[in-house]
Amino acid sequence: MKKPLRLLSLFCLALCLLSCSSKSRLVGLFIYDEQDPFIEAFARQIVTDSKGLFSVQEYDAGGSQLIQNQQIDSLLKRKPALVMVNPVDRLGAFAIVRRLKAADVPVIFFNRQPLQDDIELWNRTYYVGDRAEQSGRFEANLVMHLFGDNPKKLNEYDRNGDGVIQAIILKGEQGHQDAEARTNEVLRCFAERGFKLEILAVRIADWSYDEAYTKMGRLLAQYKDRIELVISNNDAMALGAIRRMREGGFFADIDANGHVDRHGRSWVPVVGIDGLPEAIQSVKNGFLYGTVKNDSDTMARSMVNLARAVIADPADPQPLPVLQDGHYLWVDYQPFVAQE
Amino acid sequence: MPRRSPSIRRTVFAITLGVVSVFLLASSLVSMAVFSSIVSESVLAQAREINKQIVMNFESYASNIIETANTIQYASASLDVDRDASALSELYRVDTETKKDVIAVYLFDQEGRLVAGEGINPGLYPQPKARQWFISAMQRGDIYNFSSRGESSIARGREEEVIDLSRKVSFTRDHNAESGVLLVELNYDVITDLARRTNLGQFGHLLILSDKGDLLYSSEAGPERMTALSAPIAAGMYLGEKRVSLAGTDMFINVTTLTPTRWLIATVSNINALKVAMYRLGALLIAIFLLSIGVSALVAALHSLSVSRPINQLISAMQLVESGDFSTPVVATGPEEIIALSDSFNTMVRKVQELMLTLVGQQRDKRKLELQMLQNQINPHFLYNTLDSIVWLAERERNADVIQTVVSLARFFRISISKGESFIPVADEISHVSNYLTIQRIRYGDRFVYSIRIDEALKDLKIMKLVLQPLVENAIYHGIGEEGGEIGIEGRLEGEAMYFSVRNNGYGITETRIQEMYQSMRGEAGHKSVGIRNVYQRLKLYYGEAADISISSILDESTTVTLKIPRQVPEEAS
Numbered sequence: 001m002k003k004p005l006r007l008l009s010l011f012c013l014a015l016c017l018l019s020c021s022s023k024s025r026l027v028g029l030f031i032y033d034e035q036d037p038f039i040e041a042f043a044r045q046i047v048t049d050s051k052g053l054f055s056v057q058e059y060d061a062g063g064s065q066l067i068q069n070q071q072i073d074s075l076l077k078r079k080p081a082l083v084m085v086n087p088v089d090r091l092g093a094f095a096i097v098r099r100l101k102a103a104d105v106p107v108i109f110f111n112r113q114p115l116q117d118d119i120e121l122w123n124r125t126y127y128v129g130d131r132a133e134q135s136g137r138f139e140a141n142l143v144m145h146l147f148g149d150n151p152k153k154l155n156e157y158d159r160n161g162d163g164v165i166q167a168i169i170l171k172g173e174q175g176h177q178d179a180e181a182r183t184n185e186v187l188r189c190f191a192e193r194g195f196k197l198e199i200l201a202v203r204i205a206d207w208s209y210d211e212a213y214t215k216m217g218r219l220l221a222q223y224k225d226r227i228e229l230v231i232s233n234n235d236a237m238a239l240g241a242i243r244r245m246r247e248g249g250f251f252a253d254i255d256a257n258g259h260v261d262r263h264g265r266s267w268v269p270v271v272g273i274d275g276l277p278e279a280i281q282s283v284k285n286g287f288l289y290g291t292v293k294n295d296s297d298t299m300a301r302s303m304v305n306l307a308r309a310v311i312a313d314p315a316d317p318q319p320l321p322v323l324q325d326g327h328y329l330w331v332d333y334q335p336f337v338a339q340e
Numbered sequence: 341m342p343r344r345s346p347s348i349r350r351t352v353f354a355i356t357l358g359v360v361s362v363f364l365l366a367s368s369l370v371s372m373a374v375f376s377s378i379v380s381e382s383v384l385a386q387a388r389e390i391n392k393q394i395v396m397n398f399e400s401y402a403s404n405i406i407e408t409a410n411t412i413q414y415a416s417a418s419l420d421v422d423r424d425a426s427a428l429s430e431l432y433r434v435d436t437e438t439k440k441d442v443i444a445v446y447l448f449d450q451e452g453r454l455v456a457g458e459g460i461n462p463g464l465y466p467q468p469k470a471r472q473w474f475i476s477a478m479q480r481g482d483i484y485n486f487s488s489r490g491e492s493s494i495a496r497g498r499e500e501e502v503i504d505l506s507r508k509v510s511f512t513r514d515h516n517a518e519s520g521v522l523l524v525e526l527n528y529d530v531i532t533d534l535a536r537r538t539n540l541g542q543f544g545h546l547l548i549l550s551d552k553g554d555l556l557y558s559s560e561a562g563p564e565r566m567t568a569l570s571a572p573i574a575a576g577m578y579l580g581e582k583r584v585s586l587a588g589t590d591m592f593i594n595v596t597t598l599t600p601t602r603w604l605i606a607t608v609s610n611i612n613a614l615k616v617a618m619y620r621l622g623a624l625l626i627a628i629f630l631l632s633i634g635v636s637a638l639v640a641a642l643h644s645l646s647v648s649r650p651i652n653q654l655i656s657a658m659q660l661v662e663s664g665d666f667s668t669p670v671v672a673t674g675p676e677e678i679i680a681l682s683d684s685f686n687t688m689v690r691k692v693q694e695l696m697l698t699l700v701g702q703q704r705d706k707r708k709l710e711l712q713m714l715q716n717q718i719n720p721h722f723l724y725n726t727l728d729s730i731v732w733l734a735e736r737e738r739n740a741d742v743i744q745t746v747v748s749l750a751r752f753f754r755i756s757i758s759k760g761e762s763f764i765p766v767a768d769e770i771s772h773v774s775n776y777l778t779i780q781r782i783r784y785g786d787r788f789v790y791s792i793r794i795d796e797a798l799k800d801l802k803i804m805k806l807v808l809q810p811l812v813e814n815a816i817y818h819g820i821g822e823e824g825g826e827i828g829i830e831g832r833l834e835g836e837a838m839y840f841s842v843r844n845n846g847y848g849i850t851e852t853r854i855q856e857m858y859q860s861m862r863g864e865a866g867h868k869s870v871g872i873r874n875v876y877q878r879l880k881l882y883y884g885e886a887a888d889i890s891i892s893s894i895l896d897e898s899t900t901v902t903l904k905i906p907r908q909v910p911e912e913a914s
Contacts, residue, residue, distance in 0.1 A: 066399070072580075091599070091600055092597030092598075115480065174413065175409075175410045175507075
């Protein structure tokens, strides 16, 4: 009596598995390194937003494209409906796209933008992200606004009154796509509006708080009284620089009201990008002048919506978000400064 | 007849062997599956690990080169090529000298004119703008471009095959920002060096493919026979792993990207050892399987034999009993049930035998009694006739004959009784017959004569009493006619047997009649010749096969009945 029952239950299980695989709601989420708090938080957000829509299987490549490739290859055996890939090495994306095209599994890349050629290898390849140029432009706009929006007549923040802004640039990684794009775009915007900028120094600080702290020490020794602006490619380096500057006597609370005073020689505008919680807090405390928020909540939601539309059952279609060139979904940055 | 089940032996054998076979087969298959998954997992894991090491070596090298290139690029961007030209060239020269893989470093402007770098050979390099590395760098401004193979160095005095690493960079010339192309020439041999450190087994090799899938490099020595097979497969895989058979050899292809280039790197490892291990295991399992089957067949056969042999012994013993042999007891060995069975059987046979002997004894006693009674029946008849003749003689006043007749009758009866003895001396038996003949001769009025010739040696031997008189009585009744006749009685000893013959000279009898008489004697048919049959039966009863009666006759001449009697009195009767 037991045998037929067991057979029956096995049969049901097989049937269920079959039906599950034919209408898979499995989504692979591949992140480049969970040690990166931003990415880890972003992955959490995607998992939260996906609840009830599809089951997300998360993989951490630990900073190795080799491992990520293996992870993608092994997940394909389980026939996922879609994969979301935060590539370790954006140059290797072509192999991922070709592999997924062969398996007919659509892919959404995020956080690191693959080459356009690679994205265009297949019409079911998508990229959700922000535009590095936009963050640079917003960063430049914040600065220009602070200096009075008039290149002909800079306001009091041109401390030496020479009509030129003496600036230090903290770059992320040398050769990094975003570092180059942000830096170039900031400089381009200043030039476009006619603001004169004297770049005292460009320093590579590898996106790192500690690296920026160290490098800022030497810069202060060299340029201490001439610095009128610090432009950073991200918040972490901006915060590291501020820490070193505070140790060097900057950001004094002149009237001792518990709040940093802008209207003194000791306050120098520092701008960052990303909108980290620490950076927001620093802006509120009056140290960091402003940041450009990387709107990760909106981005996560956009990715989930896109994924939902891409793998939707034809019987129950979901609206596909507006895509640029059929591949790109751009999420806007948001400038953040303290309310005066 | 009920349907017969197969024999116990066959059943025990078949069941034992069947059960063992099924379990062996199942366990063989399970261990094969388990072993194969463990072994293949470990072999593949090893192949993956080797692949990982190789790729990491290449990656770390590539990252190193990129770092160098970044430093150069950064320096190029920071220094003014006009004002700091010598410093820049010095930096390039230092990089070239300290890094043995770097053959030369050059910076070109947008038009392909050399901006920095030493030792270029213009003759070898008339048109940088038309070269692939220049075009790629300008097209993809944001990445490092690695060229394919086959380019030679453009440096003076260097002829090595190189890989061109190029990138669009910005630099300042005379305070103006410009863009151009940075070219780092790498010695192609580095790939060969890195590849040489790999161990992918026989026929194993390493491939580097472009992002289009074109073969850039293969570590296979010689005519690249395997590469011709593996490269298209690797190019079609893009990334991931696959087990394939290349020219009969099992290979494990592992394709991944080579960070931070646009290349694919594929390792093709020899995992033929896996197949060999599987074959070996298969052969071993089959050998174990066959051996086990053989052993269990033997054990099953012996076991079934140990059950069936005692039973078969029992069966043949029973067949002996069936054919009448009760004397051989069954000696069974084996399980105690069988021994108990054979013991019971033996007891039963013994009981049956006892019962049979009792029955036989009872039957013989009964028969003796019957014959005794038959023998006694004759006497009144004879007595009546004799008394009748005595009366007849007395009426004629033949006193002498009366006296002789009465005396003879008295002797006749005394011997007949013989104090109840069944066996008497031959002399007494002869005396008995001669008394009888004397009486009959008087009664028949001397119509016949008789003669008695007995060997002296016979006289003291003992014989069953009253065997001759019925024959003589027959001879008188059938052999003496109106014209008279002769009765001849002879006795002789031949070896262990005594022969007594009674002959008359009557008409004789036919052979058919003789056969009828034999049948009658044996009690098979007819009830004639009662006297002779009685004698025959008694002889057989007491003496057994050794005693016999034969009849012979010559027509119109004589008839002779011969008794054959063992010399020895049967023990049972004495």
